[in-house]
Amino acid sequence: MSTDTTTDRPTREISVTVNGEEVTAEVEPRLKLSDFLRNYVDLGSVRVGCEHGVCGACTVSVDGDIAKSCLMYAVQLDGKEVTTVEGISEAGSLHPIQEAFHEEHALQCGFCTSGFIMSAREFLAENPDPTRAEIKAALADNICRCTGYQNIFDAVERAADNMEGD
Amino acid sequence: MSQTGEAGTEAEAEADVETDDGTFVGTGLNRVEDHRILTGEAEYIHDITPEGCLHMALLRTTHARADIVEVDTSEAEAHPECELVLTGEDVAAEYNPMPSGLSGIEEWALARDSVKFVGEPVAMVAAPDRYVAEDLLDMIDVAYDTQDPIVDPVDARRDDEVVHEELGTNVPDEEEFVFGDVDAAFREADTVVENQYSWGRISGVPLETAGVVAEYDTERDRFDIDCNIQLHTLVDDTVYEPLGYDPDDVSLSVPPDVGGSFGTKIAIHRYCVLAAIASKKLDGTPVKFVEDRIENLQGGDMHSSDREYLVRLACDDDGTIRGLDVNFVDDFGAYPRYPVNQTLKPLAVLTNAYDIEHVRYNYELVLTNKTAQTAYRGFGVPPHLYALEMAIDEAAREAGVDPYELRQSNLIGPDQVPYTLPSNNVYDSGDYPGALAELKDTVETQELTEGGLLDPEVVAQQREEGKYRGVGYSVHIEPGVSGSDWTDRQRTDRETLENRSREDVAELPEYLQGSVDEDGTVVVYLATDTSGQGHQTIVKQLLADELELLPSDIEVSYLDSAEAPTEYGTAASRMAVMLSGAAQGLAEAFADNFERLAATHWDIDRTAVSYRDGAVHRANSDETLSLADLAAIDEDYQESLTAAEYAYDHPASEIEAFDEALTRKYPVYPTAAFAANAPIVEVDVGTGAVEILKFYSLRDCGTQLNPTIVEGQAMGGLAQGIGAALLEEFSYDDSGQPQAITLFDYLLPSVTNVPEMELLHTETPSPFTATGAKGTGEGGMIDGPASIAVAINRALEPFDVVVDEIPATPHRLRRKLRDGDE
Ligand code: FES
Ligand code: FES
Numbered sequence: 008m009s010t011d012t013t014t015d016r017p018t019r020e021i022s023v024t025v026n027g028e029e030v031t032a033e034v035e036p037r038l039k040l041s042d043f044l045r046n047y048v049d050l051g052s053v054r055v056g057c058e059h060g061v062c063g064a065c066t067v068s069v070d071g072d073i074a075k076s077c078l079m080y081a082v083q084l085d086g087k088e089v090t091t092v093e094g095i096s097e098a099g100s101l102h103p104i105q106e107a108f109h110e111e112h113a114l115q116c117g118f119c120t121s122g123f124i125m126s127a128r129e130f131l132a133e134n135p136d137p138t139r140a141e142i143k144a145a146l147a148d149n150i151c152r153c154t155g156y157q158n159i160f161d162a163v164e165r166a167a168d169n170m171e172g173d
Numbered sequence: 174m175s176q177t178g179e180a181g182t183e184a185e186a187e188a189d190v191e192t193d194d195g196t197f198v199g200t201g202l203n204r205v206e207d208h209r210i211l212t213g214e215a216e217y218i219h220d221i222t223p224e225g226c227l228h229m230a231l232l233r234t235t236h237a238r239a240d241i242v243e244v245d246t247s248e249a250e251a252h253p254e255c256e257l258v259l260t261g262e263d264v265a266a267e268y269n270p271m272p273s274g275l276s277g278i279e280e281w282a283l284a285r286d287s288v289k290f291v292g293e294p295v296a297m298v299a300a301p302d303r304y305v306a307e308d309l310l311d312m313i314d315v316a317y318d319t320q321d322p323i324v325d326p327v328d329a330r331r332d333d334e335v336v337h338e339e340l341g342t343n344v345p346d347e348e349e350f351v352f353g354d355v356d357a358a359f360r361e362a363d364t365v366v367e368n369q370y371s372w373g374r375i376s377g378v379p380l381e382t383a384g385v386v387a388e389y390d391t392e393r394d395r396f397d398i399d400c401n402i403q404l405h406t407l408v409d410d411t412v413y414e415p416l417g418y419d420p421d422d423v424s425l426s427v428p429p430d431v432g433g434s435f436g437t438k439i440a441i442h443r444y445c446v447l448a449a450i451a452s453k454k455l456d457g458t459p460v461k462f463v464e465d466r467i468e469n470l471q472g473g474d475m476h477s478s479d480r481e482y483l484v485r486l487a488c489d490d491d492g493t494i495r496g497l498d499v500n501f502v503d504d505f506g507a508y509p510r511y512p513v514n515q516t517l518k519p520l521a522v523l524t525n526a527y528d529i530e531h532v533r534y535n536y537e538l539v540l541t542n543k544t545a546q547t548a549y550r551g552f553g554v555p556p557h558l559y560a561l562e563m564a565i566d567e568a569a570r571e572a573g574v575d576p577y578e579l580r581q582s583n584l585i586g587p588d589q590v591p592y593t594l595p596s597n598n599v600y601d602s603g604d605y606p607g608a609l610a611e612l613k614d615t616v617e618t619q620e621l622t623e624g625g626l627l628d629p630e631v632v633a634q635q636r637e638e639g640k641y642r643g644v645g646y647s648v649h650i651e652p653g654v655s656g657s658d659w660t661d662r663q664r665t666d667r668e669t670l671e672n673r674s675r676e677d678v679a680e681l682p683e684y685l686q687g688s689v690d691e692d693g694t695v696v697v698y699l700a701t702d703t704s705g706q707g708h709q710t711i712v713k714q715l716l717a718d719e720l721e722l723l724p725s726d727i728e729v730s731y732l733d734s735a736e737a738p739t740e741y742g743t744a745a746s747r748m749a750v751m752l753s754g755a756a757q758g759l760a761e762a763f764a765d766n767f768e769r770l771a772a773t774h775w776d777i778d779r780t781a782v783s784y785r786d787g788a789v790h791r792a793n794s795d796e797t798l799s800l801a802d803l804a805a806i807d808e809d810y811q812e813s814l815t816a817a818e819y820a821y822d823h824p825a826s827e828i829e830a831f832d833e834a835l836t837r838k839y840p841v842y843p844t845a846a847f848a849a850n851a852p853i854v855e856v857d858v859g860t861g862a863v864e865i866l867k868f869y870s871l872r873d874c875g876t877q878l879n880p881t882i883v884e885g886q887a888m889g890g891l892a893q894g895i896g897a898a899l900l901e902e903f904s905y906d907d908s909g910q911p912q913a914i915t916l917f918d919y920l921l922p923s924v925t926n927v928p929e930m931e932l933l934h935t936e937t938p939s940p941f942t943a944t945g946a947k948g949t950g951e952g953g954m955i956d957g958p959a960s961i962a963v964a965i966n967r968a969l970e971p972f973d974v975v976v977d978e979i980p981a982t983p984h985r986l987r988r989k990l991r992d993g994d995e
Contacts, residue, residue, distance in 0.1 A: 037304060051220045052213020054432070056380045057466040061916035064380060092213040105211040109203060112881045115889060116705030117210030118217065118380040118432030146924045150916070152380045152433050153705050155888030155953075156924040 021085040025050070026094025034081045040074075041065045043081035044091060052092035052121040056150070063149030066122035067091050073129045075148075092121045095128060104128055104166040113162035115153035122149050127163045137167055197714040197724055198944065201881030204710045205724070206430070215430040218384035218401045219463045226386065227256050227455065229448055229462040230306035232296040232313050233472050234288040237322035237542040237909025238336075241286055241295065241315060249298060249312040256458075257299040257451055258313070261285035268450060269415045271442060274509040275538075276664065277340045282415060282446045288317070289336055289507035290544050291911055292472020294443070299451050299460055322542035322909030326504035327481060329539050336507055336540040346513055346538040346663055350520065352595030353531035358496030362487035366568045371978045372556035373902040374479035374504070377549045377893070378921060379704070381432020383441040383473060384463035387448035391457045395422035396449045401431045403438040404742045406700050407681075409734040411442035416449055423449070424735035427702035434704040435893070435954075436548030436744065437475040440510045471914040476903050477549030478515065479504040482560040486568050487531075492582045494568070496531040497524060499560065503536060503553075506543035513538065513663040515546070515553035520596040521652035521840040522554060525561055526605040526847065527583045532595045542909045550893060550954040552745065554652065559959040559979060562647055566966045567975055576967070577613065577646045581606055584648060591940070597834035598652070600845035601939045601947070603873060605648045608849040608935065612871040613646055615933065616851045620644070626853050626866050635855065642866070643968025644853045649956030651874075652842030653948020655745035656681045656823035662838040670838060678835045681741035682820040683751035685712075685759045686732065689815035693787075693801030695720065696728045697759070701742030703731075706950060707882045708743070712752055714879060715944075719760030721786045726800075738820070746948025749878050750844060751821055753944040758819035770814035771798050774806050824941045844939050844947035846874035848887075850960035852928075856968045861987030863899055863965060865926075870956075871933040874949035875942070880934070887953050888930055894957015896922040899980050 022031045025048050032047050041058070044050045044067065056064035058077040065076040068090040096102040101109070104127050114120045123146065130137070130145035137145070142163050151159060192200055209215040246258040261283040270279045284295045296313050300306040323329045323336055329343040336343055359365055385400035396416065402408065405425040413423040425445070431438070444462050451460040464473055480501045487496035499519075505512050516536045523532055565583075569576035585592050587604040594600070620627040632642050658679040662670075684700040697712055713724035720727075741747065764784040771789035772779045781792040788797040798806070800815070807815040825831040825843040834841045851869040856862070868891060877883045900920040904912045913919035938945025962976040965986075969975075974989045 035304070045219075046222075050213070051216065054217070054381070055219065056382075056432075057916050059466065059915050059917070062380060062466075062921075092211075096212075101208075101211060108211060109207045112201075112204065112885050114207060114210055114705075115707070115885055116380065116433040117206070117215060117430060120210055121213055124211070143924055148923075150380065150921050150923055152378065152435075152893070152921060153889045154885060155890075155892035155930065156927045157888050157930055158885065160924065 019082050021082055023084045024088040026090055036080060036082050038081045039077055040079040040081050040084060041076040044076060044089070050091045050093050054118050054121055056118060061150065063122040063126065064119050066125045066149065068125055068129055073126055092124055103169045104131070107162040107166035107169060111158045111162035111165055113154060113158040119149060119151040123151065123159055127166065131167055131170060135167060135171065196718045198718050198878050199876070201879055202710060202714055202724060204707045205713060206707060206709055210430060216428055217381055217430050217432055218386070218399060218428055221386045221399050221428065222461060223386065223388065223459040226459040226461050227299040227301060228303040228306045229297055229299050229451055229460050230303060230310055231294040231468070232310045233292045233294050233468065234284070234315070235291060236288055236317055236319050237291050239288050239317035239319040241284060241288065242318050243316040244296060245314040246296065249309040252309055252312060254300050254305045255298060255309050257454055259283065259297045259451065261295060264450060269417050271415045271446065272411050274512045275345050277345065278337055278508065279339070280508045282443050290472070290542050291909060292468065292544060294472070297447050297451065299455065324541055324905055324907060324909050326502050326539040326541055329541050330502065330537060336542060343540045344537050345540065347536060349533065349535040350596065351533050355496050355498060355531045355533045358531035359485070359487045359498065362495045363490045364488050364571055365485055366488060366564060366571050367483070367485045368564060368567055369977060370482040370484065370560040370563050372478060372480040372482070372559060373904065373978070373980055374476050375549065375897050375901045375903065376475050376477045377433070377435030377437040378470070378919060379433030379435055379437060382464035382466060382469040383438055383444055385444045385448045386459055386461045387445065387452045388459040389449065389453040389457045396424070398423065398425050398445050398449055399428065400425060400441065400445050401427060401438055402441050402445065403434040403436065403702060403704065404744055405702050405734045406732070406737040406740040407742055408439055408442065412445045412449070415446045421735050424733040426733040427731065429703065429731060431702060431704035435550040436552060438704070440474045440545065440547035443474060466916060467914050470919055471911045472544055474510065474545045474547060476506060476544045476546050478553055478556050479546065480556045484560050484564040486564045488568050488572065490572065492572065492574060492579055494527060494529050494583050497529050497561070498533045499557070500535045502539050504539050504541050504543065505546045506541060508545040509538065509540070510545055510547035512546070514660045515548070517659070517662060518553045518652065518840050519557035521598040521842040522558070522650045523594050523596045525558055526585055526648040526650050528585045528589065529583070530595060543905055544911070548744070550890065550951045555897065555955050555958050558649055558955065559962055562959040562963055563975060563977065566963060580647060581609060584609065591830060593830065597837065597839045598842055599830045600650060601843060601941045602937045603845060603847050604937065605847060608847065608871050608873065609646055609648050612849040612851050612869060612933065616644060616869050620853065639859045640855050640857050641968040641971065642853065642855045643964050643970070644851050645960060645963030645967045646849070646851050647960045647963045648847060648849045649959065651746060651846040651848070651949060651952045651955050652840070653746040653844035653846055654750045654824065655747065655840065655842055656741060656825065659838040659840050665838060673836050675832050675836050680823050680826055682822050683747070683755045684738050684740050684818065684820045685755040686818040687759055687763065687816065689800050689804045691801065691804050693799055693804060694726060694728055695722065695800065696730060698730050698732045700732050700737035700740040703743060706743065706748065706886070707879065708748060708752065711749065711878055711882065712756060715753060715756035716760060719756055720763060726787065745842070746950040748950065749946040750824065750942045750948055753878065753942060753946050754821035754824065755819055757943050758821050759817055762817035762819050766814040766817050767803055770803055770807060770810065770812065773810065774798070828941055843941045844875065846947040846949045846952060848872045848952055848956045850956055852961050852964045854961065854964040854968050856965060856986065858972070858990055861983035861985070861990065863981060863986065865895060865928040865961065867928050868930045870930065871935065872952065873935045873937050875939040875947035876936060876945035877934070878944065878946055883949060884932055886950055887932060890951060890953020891930060891957045892922050892927045893954040895927055895961065897954065897980065898958040898961035899982070900926065902980050
């Protein structure tokens with residue numbers, strides 16, 4: 008247990024490209040990426056459901072790979088690129104995956120939705136024409152407590168169809 | 174901080190979705206809630222962080238049972254960033270205990286003299302940031318005098334040691350109900366089947382944890398509390414009573430988006446109270462707290478049913494079930510929240526869909542050193558249906574008959590509905606045998622054929638590899654739309670109960686309020702909260718039809734607890750039915766007011782005006798007044814005739830058949846949605862692992878207001894049922910340590926556990942409700958676990974194994990299979 012009662016905890020300056028924009032910040036090394044994105048960059052789409060890497064609600068894209076932002080520290084992001092739901096479509100419009108989630112009623116409470124969208128987005132970028140089994144494997148790291156998954160499944164399939172040729 | 178503003182409901186292209194007659198109820202109108210969620214704009218409680226807000230963290234005990242000797246907070250207090258530290262003594266010095274689910278128990282928001290379960294909060298701190306707040310927790314020293322915890326509920330009944338000294342017993346409530354001549358039924362029956370079944374402690378575990386932002390208003394001496402509590406207009410007493418304030422001085426607002434609740438967030442008052450106290454101590458600085466997942470799982474006051482059953486069935490050789498005898502012990506942990514309600518609710522579906530005349534129902538409510546139990550989807554019903562269906566399976570085995578046949582021959586027939594249960598609740602409508610037969614037919618047509626999942630050749634092949642397939646058929650009733658005052662039965666002495674009359678029964682209506690905006694938009698306010706069920710969409714559909722408008726002409730928002738009348742709200746599968754009635758009433762009140770206003774304006778008789786298609790029409794003329802016109806006129810007259818409110822009573826209050834149950838405080842649930850289920854499972858007898866290959870379910874919730882939402886509720890409920898049946902459990906070791914405190918241990922079903930679901934729907938409208946809708950918010954969680962267990966039993970028939978513990982984990986099934994071999 009620390010008896011240090013001073014407030015001068017160490018910080019580091021980081022520079023991250025978030026949704027295409029350069030963000031510079033002074034952060035403590037212990038700051039989780041999820042908290043950085045939510046509290047420093049004000050990206051509310053990043054949801055926090057467990058903070059131990061199981062639920063996937065905090066899923067974002069880091070340099071083109073999906074990552075659970077609760078399992079990373081902000082300082083690890085220095086010099087990297089992050090994309091969140093806020094960055095996947097023009098303001099006011101919906102990305103085809105978002106569209107498909109709406110059409111298929113793939114969300115109820117919606118707390119898991121950002122995470123699923125980010126996972127699906129990376130997945131479809133690599134597998135534009137996936138099989139059901141591949142979709143299942145791609146979604147296995149995200150938990151939804153409301154929908155029973157079937158509609159999420161259908162939404163990802165629909166999005167794949169709609170995005171064909173994109 | 175009130176959340177009564179608009180919640181960003183994007184409109185649909187409505188022409189695509191209306192029915193032929195131009196109505197919206199009954200269509201799968203896409204949800205208006207989605208857009209803000211999909212874009213990340215939705216504000217959940219964790220998104221609310223007012224300027225200058227401080228963050229609270231709680232120190233939780235790691236002991237299951239101990240006296241608190243000393244709490245030393247000096248080091249934390251000395252920290253430059255520490256804004257506040259409070260202990261149980263500090264809270265007790267100025268505030269009240271929290272309301273208890275049972276009289277005789279005193280519970281404080283922070284423990285005072287002793288701790289009674291691992292995770293119980295003993296101190297709170299506030300700091301500018303959550304990380305720092307958690308650092309401060311490490312600087313608080315608590316000295317404990319530990320004792321052996323009381324863990325096993327069956328042993329706890331001996332009262333060798335008690336959880337609450339002041340109570341003097343670990344069994345603070347028990348009751349036996351005898352309906353009919355149970356002894357005779359058992360004496361005269363050809364066979365009596367008897368067995369024990371265990372239902373593991375589970376809960377809703379919504380993806381969003383509990384959270385609160387409280388702000389004390391120093392000038393007005395009142396509190397504004399944003400939080401994701403469920404039923405904020407009903408259970409606000411759990412917050413204002415401990416604070417010692419009037420209801421009007423504590424407004425609870427719930428964000429329009431809550432990340433799931435399933436009953437569990439009814440009991441988050443501890444956090445609201447503590448954040449409010451902290452804000453007051455800090456002269457009105459807002460204080461925020463969001464539970465982390467570990468806190469939520471171990472000490473979040475949200476576990477649910479944990480039961481040991483002993484069930485007996487009295488059967489005749491011809492397959493008639495004469496009598497049922499249900500006994501159970503329910504482990505409520507240290508501080509029960511809604512204990513008796515949960516142990517009594519199964520009376521509303523006492524014999525499930527079976528016609529059984531003589532029934533005994535007996536429970537013992539037990540306290541142990543575990544986390545408090547509160548509500549979870551189904552509210553005590555799922556374990557009852559599971560235990561009953563397991564007993565039916567054993568009876569079938571004993572008699573050597575096909576369990577499908579035994580079920581069919583005992584189901585309540587369509588000619589028997591409305592059917593009054595021995596416990597006086599009434600099933601409104603439905604053809605249960607017909608549904609089961611239809612489902613069986615479908616499954617056999619699709620799966621018993623070549624290449625199907627139950628193709629005999631495939632089944633035989635799989636068996637060679639140790640994989641046993643089975644399909645189980647069962648029908649389940651979902652009790653919907655609670656609303657009478659039965660929930661405090663335990664607080665009513667038996668004599669008073671005998672002498673009650675129908676007039677003494679209190680009702681819990683559903684309230685809607687509305688007004689017309691300048692541009693003619695109708696703004697409607699719900700007196701309840703929502704956690705993903707799509708109430709904004711449903712209300713738009715209902716009112717669009719009633720007022721002959723488009724859904725986009727209507728906005729739906731929420732009242733806070735101080736503005737709203739004391740309401741029941743979102744629980745007990747109420748909303749489809751209650752909102753149907755409330756929307757009809759509100760529309761009538763609106764039309765009436767509009768007509769009065771127009772008549773005054775035109776200075777003509779009321780009978781010469783009529784409201785239709787979004788305007789008031791003047792008789793014998795082309796003159797009309799649109800809603801926007803009316804709003805402008807209303808401005809001038811100042812009569813508030815473009816506003817209206819309505820409280821829809823409760824369907825059961827109008828129906829004589831429920832009088833007896835209402836008067837005697839038996840659970841009254843006037844709608845009986847039902848499901849015939851047939852999951853197809855495969856059990857690997859080597860590993861004990863169960864895979865659900867496909868889940869067939871034929872469901873009927875009367876008139877479907879929005880079939881898309883209905884189906885979503887069914888599938889989500891079934892997924893929770895799958896979790897309950899196979900994966901989820903809050904177990905404890907002998908020292909009272911919780912074994913599932915992360916999502917690595919408490920296993921939520923993922924897409925890999927949930928199979929393809931084939932849902933079939935029929936619509937048997939309820940004769941008791943305004944639109945014919947039946948409550949259906951809990952369905953799959955109620956009927957899922959039992960029906961999966963029935964299917965496993967079928968698969969394991971060759972081994973004579975019956976599921977007697979839920980969840981049926983690989984470990985447990987392997988043990989059963991091994992013991993069965995001996
Ligand atoms: S919050 Fe990151 S995985 Fe759950
Ligand atoms: S929609 Fe609620 S967790 Fe997925």
